[in-house]
Amino acid sequence: MTRLTLIAALAAGGLAAPALAQTACADMAGAAPEGVTITEAVEVPAGEESPVAACRVRGTMAEREGSDGRPYALRFELALPAEWSGRFLHQFNGGNDGNLVPARADGTGVPTGDSALARGFAVVSSDAGHDGSANPDAGLAGSNIFGAEFEARRMYGYGAVAALHPVALALTEAHYGRAPDYVYGYGRSNGGRHAMIAAERMPDAFDGLLVGYPGFNLPRAAIQHAWDVQTTLSVGDTLQSAFTREELAAVANGIVAACDGLDGLEDGLVLDPVGCQAEFDPASVACGAGGGNDCAPPEDIAALTRIHAGPTNSAGEELYSDWLWDTGIASGNWRFWKLESSVPPWEQQPLIAVMGAGSLAQVFTTPPTQVEGNPAALQEFLVTFDFDEDAPKIDAVTDDFPESAMEVMTPPNADDPTLGDFEAAGGRMIVFHGTSDPVFSFLDTADWFEALNANNPDTAEFAALYPVPGMPHGQGGASPDEFDLLSELVAWVEDGQAPGAVIATIRADNEEAPEAVRGAERLLCRYPAVARYQGGDAAAAGSFACAE
Secondary structure, three states, X not given: OOOOOHHHHHXXXXXXXXXXXXXXHHXXXXXXXXXXXXXXXXXXXXXXXXXXXXXEEEEEEEEEEOOOOOEEEEEEEEEEEOOOOOEEEEXXXXXXXXXXXXXXXXXXXXXXXXXXXXXXXEEEEEOOOOOOOOOHHHXXXXXXXXXXXXXXXXXXXXXXXXXXXXXXXXXXXXXXXXXXXXXXXXXXXXXXXXXXXXXXXXXXXXXXXXXXXXXXXXXXXXXHXXXXXXXXXXXXXXXXXXXXXXXXXXXXXXXXXXXXXXXXXXXXXXXXXXXHOOOOOHHHHEOOOOOOOXXXXXHHHHHHHHHHHOOEOOOOOEOOOOOXXXXXXXXXXXXXXXXXOOOHHHOOOOHHHOHHHXXXXXXXXXXXXXXXXXXHHHHHHHHOOOOOOXXXXXXXXXXXXXXXXXXXXXXXXXXXXXXXXXXXXXXXXXXXXXXXXXXXXXXXXXXXXXHHHHHOOOHHHOEEEEEEOOOOOOOOOOOOOEEOHHHHHHHXXXXXXXXXXEEEEOOOOOOOOOXXXXXXXXXXXXXXXXXXXXXXXXXXXXXXXXXX
16 A cells, blocks of 8 residues: 555645545646646547646646746646556656656666556656746756756756645546555656655655666765866867767777676676676777777877776866766767757757756856856856855755755765665665666666665665666667666565566667667576576566576
């Protein structure tokens, strides 16, 4: 049964509980708790707008004028399927939030075309309390400008999920006439961060959490953006020209040459990226050091080595994390985040030098650093970022900002986790993370998980981590990146069936994977185990086993 006591949650928020009688879709406005305005309640047939027939409810709450004089509100969408499974899922969205993503719960970790909504889950999503398109005059910094207002920053960090969750449950109960049997949460990137915060701040609110490549240390990861830009520009006139596609492919090819056989099968995939770190020497692909034509200039290898080591201050203190050398360095996703995009308004700048720069300046430093919203100014902010003077601002507080960016954005106890309350409430958590992620280091997530194991000897009973070899920030790379961890989570929560080896597919349309393995299966293994080839059909998951 759902552990969240709906009446208590509503009372705590000063909201009146709706009646328990079933409420028709057209009448859902009358079921809204006090302070919630339903702006739309319509029946949507199965089709392009929804994978199944559903009642779509849209609304606003927490409307206010901010201390910056701008209007704020928390907008949400709740999809209530006609054929309900009795399950509810809070969809935690990614990026800077600020836009209302359709409530379907699909994406990496949930197979293509098989969303939670399609499976009969009721699903809610939100914009996390701010409108990212409300300030067009601020240019490319407009989606970050909410960071100048503390309450908007807090809502983005953790307040929106806490405020919306009981409201969405109340509306779900009003429509169906009963509370959900099970309550889940799912998010990737910033959405994964939301999920990890929920496990700490709302430990009895969710039966199961599916956490994809989480940015749980987001302000620290943003410092890496400045480190990347400064390092990259030390070897190139522009970010786009510093590392060519051919040079990064040479690095990936060197990783494959050194590590392809670690899993027992030479197939162009590296299924043991952690073990690969002891086998791959970046200097081996430096031109003039035996790299031949498939090589990169030594100065580029030195710069990439500095990037992979992670940011430090002048005292040598680590400011974020180190990174795995992995094959996804040659992926389009890695390049999009760190080097180059094709988004016209960005003037080819990568995501870290646009959204990332604005976030570090206006959301993660205290007091906020105002920047102009053009690509040149955003890059200049990262170029002039001082790792001694500016990096500590992510931990700073002022009278106007009584919680630091780290306090607002990261889970409590992130550096020393136990998840004791979440465990005591019976919660289950599955975390997955691509080992080639260019924006949130897999090693940071692994360090968090190892600390959790060290602090809580029962971790394996309620939490699991799945590395996804070769996958960058979402699907892509030479990677088995199509898999169903939502089903694994449901089986763990509802049937007590702990997850083990999970079948993953190298998508047939993944042109970044070797052609010979497209469509083949591999295994994802619970960390720290890795998949090893046992013999037999190399395209079948049954030919592999997870081993320490």
